[in-house]
Amino acid sequence: MNDTITDLDRKLAEGCLKCPACNHARKKQRGLLFWFVKMVEGRLCPQCRAYEKVYGRKAHEKMS
Numbered sequence: 001m002n003d004t005i006t007d008l009d010r011k012l013a014e015g016c017l018k019c020p021a022c023n024h025a026r027k028k029q030r031g032l033l034f035w036f037v038k039m040v041e042g043r044l045c046p047q048c049r050a051y052e053k054v055y056g057r058k059a060h061e062k063m064s
Helices: 007-018 020-028 032-040 046-055
Strands: none
Touching (some): 007 020, 020 046
């Protein structure tokens, strides 16, 4: 697995930060959008995968 963070990874992670579904999941930590982001992030969404790679946490996890 490649652990190098590229400019593309950073750009995709920025998209995850702007995503309304992911923002709602990070803030509320419950509900349908939380479940959806939690189930989809690792499999389908390249922005969520980049977010995890850049920030070291899942897209649904609360920001510290």
